[in-house]
Amino acid sequence: MRKPIMAGNWKMFKTEIEAVDFCAKLKPLINDVSNITILICPSFPALPKVWDEIKDSKMALGAQNLHWEEEGAFTGEVSAAMLKCVGCSYVIIGHSERRQYFGETDVTVHKKLLAALKHNLSPIVCIGETLEQRDKNETFKVIETQVKGAFHGIDVKHWDNIVIAYEPVWAIGTGKTATPEQAQEVHAFIRGLLPAEVAPKTRILYGGSVKPENVKELMAKPDIDGGLVGGAALKIESFEKLIKY
Ligand code: PEP
Numbered sequence: 001m002r003k004p005i006m007a008g009n010w011k012m013f014k015t016e017i018e019a020v021d022f023c024a025k026l027k028p029l030i031n032d033v034s035n036i037t038i039l040i041c042p043s044f045p046a047l048p049k050v051w052d053e054i055k056d057s058k059m060a061l062g063a064q065n066l067h068w069e070e071e072g073a074f075t076g077e078v079s080a081a082m083l084k085c086v087g088c089s090y091v092i093i094g095h096s097e098r099r100q101y102f103g104e105t106d107v108t109v110h111k112k113l114l115a116a117l118k119h120n121l122s123p124i125v126c127i128g129e130t131l132e133q134r135d136k137n138e139t140f141k142v143i144e145t146q147v148k149g150a151f152h153g154i155d156v157k158h159w160d161n162i163v164i165a166y167e168p169v170w171a172i173g174t175g176k177t178a179t180p181e182q183a184q185e186v187h188a189f190i191r192g193l194l195p196a197e198v199a200p201k202t203r204i205l206y207g208g209s210v211k212p213e214n215v216k217e218l219m220a221k222p223d224i225d226g227g228l229v230g231g232a233a234l235k236i237e238s239f240e241k242l243i244k245y
Pocket of ligand 1: 174
């Protein structure tokens with residue numbers, strides 16, 4: 001049985017004060033929730049204070065990126081150990097915005113995955129095709145390349161910690177959601193690419209304009225194990241509805 005995850009990726013939104021305020025207000029609303037992992041991924045500066053606010057709650061903390069090296073002269077970067085130290089148990093890797101704007105590739109995704117696993121952080125590895133690739137019928141080829149690029153050589157013992165997020169790039173922040181059937185088709189394909197012994201237990205999240213109006217249908221699909229949510233995770237009312245889908 002795969003426990004679903006509802007993850008809020010706050011991107012470059014919310015100051016520390018706003019982030020803590022959000023969590024303080026959400027906390028009492030989710031007291032009775034136990035069947036889903038609720039994950040908050042704020043910006044780096046907000047992590048310590050958000051952790052103070054949520055550490056005794058139903059929420060877990062994640063970061064949006066990390067560097068693969070242990071430490072060193074890498075101005076502006078943050079290591080896995082640093083994230084661990086401020087309460088993170090998850091880290092998003094290879095989000096399409098990082099691939100698009102910051103030169104993230106399957107090679108860097110793989111190195112970041114190794115760093116996260118070494119420090120016992122659960123990586124949420126994002127994969128997904130662009131609209132152009134979908135229109136050219138390249139979706140499955142692209143997904144297969146990304147899965148192989150990220151996960152080659154990963155020992156099966158690590159897979160309990162690994163989460164995958166299928167995020168079609170054309171659906172992120174656009175209001176356009178993949179239909180539940182489109183998403184399910186790719187999720188099943190991704191699961192089929194994983195080692196047989198880990199495939200049934202690996203959580204695969206869907207991301208791309210998940211909102212209260214479509215969450216139920218998406219979550220009803222057999223291979224969709226949760227959501228990685230941007231816009232709808234920024235407001236308490238909508239994030240609460242997603243958590244309680
Ligand atoms: C995301 O940030 O990963 C995302 C899917 O954003 P949105 O929900 O706004 O499309």
